[in-house]
Amino acid sequence: IAGITQAPTSQILAAGRRMTLRCTQDMRHNAMYWYRQDLGLGLRLIHYSNTAGTTGKGEVPDGYSVSRANTDDFPLTLASAVPSQTSVYFCASSPSPTGAYNEQFFGPGTRLTVL
Amino acid sequence: GQNIDQPTEMTATEGAIVQINCTYQTSGFNGLFWYQQHAGEAPTFLSYNVLDGLEEKGRFSSFLSRSKGYSYLLLKELQMKDSASYLCAVSDSNYQLIWGAGTKLIIKP
Numbered sequence: 001i002a003g004i005t006q007a008p009t010s011q012i013l014a015a016g017r018r019m020t021l022r023c024t025q026d027m028r029h030n031a032m033y034w035y036r037q038d039l040g041l042g043l044r045l046i047h048y049s050n051t052a053g054t055t056g057k058g059e060v061p062d063g064y065s066v067s068r069a070n071t072d073d074f075p076l077t078l079a080s081a082v083p084s085q086t087s088v089y090f091c092a093s094s095p096s097p098t099g100a101y102n103e104q105f106f107g108p109g110t111r112l113t114v115l
Numbered sequence: 116g117q118n119i120d121q122p123t124e125m126t127a128t129e130g131a132i133v134q135i136n137c138t139y140q141t142s143g144f145n146g147l148f149w150y151q152q153h154a155g156e157a158p159t160f161l162s163y164n165v166l167d168g169l170e171e172k173g174r175f176s177s178f179l180s181r182s183k184g185y186s187y188l189l190l191k192e193l194q195m196k197d198s199a200s201y202l203c204a205v206s207d208s209n210y211q212l213i214w215g216a217g218t219k220l221i222i223k224p
Binding site: 040041042043044045048058090097098102103104105106107108109 | 123157158159160163202211214215217
């Protein structure tokens with residue numbers, strides 16, 4: 001693995017189903033993030049984790065949950081999917097959550113369609 | 116509220132120069148990032164400014180004026196591969212990135 005991987009690449013999901021999007025990084029970055037990207041809108045932060053064992057809510061957390069059991073993995077769970085959660089989901093990481101230069105590195109994204 | 120504004124779309128000619136503007140209003144400021152995103156791909160880092168002035172990196176330059184809440188990305192000697200969306204993002208007082216909606220740049224031969 002080099003960088004950040006996400007799985008699945010794409011998924012079609014029936015409304016009401018539970019779904020977990022996976023994200024793994026091998027850069028030993030402390031901070032990780034989940035964004036959604038919708039047409040005409042900027043990337044919106046769903047949840048973040050500044051270090052393993054901690055998580056926080058972003059701008060649009062409702063309907064989503066995350067966990068950070070270790071440094072490398074940061075799964076995002078939709079407990080009961082709704083059509084408004086149709087989006088492209090990006091996982092990102094950065095070496096540090098703070099500091100003057102916290103460049104974020106992005107995974108390839110998961111395209112999720114909820115019907 | 117926090118706000119990042121950038122033009123929705125711009126068109127330029129191969130070999131020319133284009134300037135993409137970004138204005139921001141955020142709670143705190145810990146730097147401004149520019150990312151490039153090709154269609155269907157992930158954003159990739161282009162530049163970072165935290166002090167006023169111009170940062171040059173090859174064909175790309177980025178400028179920041181903190182007092183005006185303004186930045187621009189300058190792309191020189193445009194190539195067809197520069198056709199992409201360019202995202203402006205500001206690191207706020209909590210070091211969270213606030214993102215603009217992006218500027219889609221179309222390059223014509």
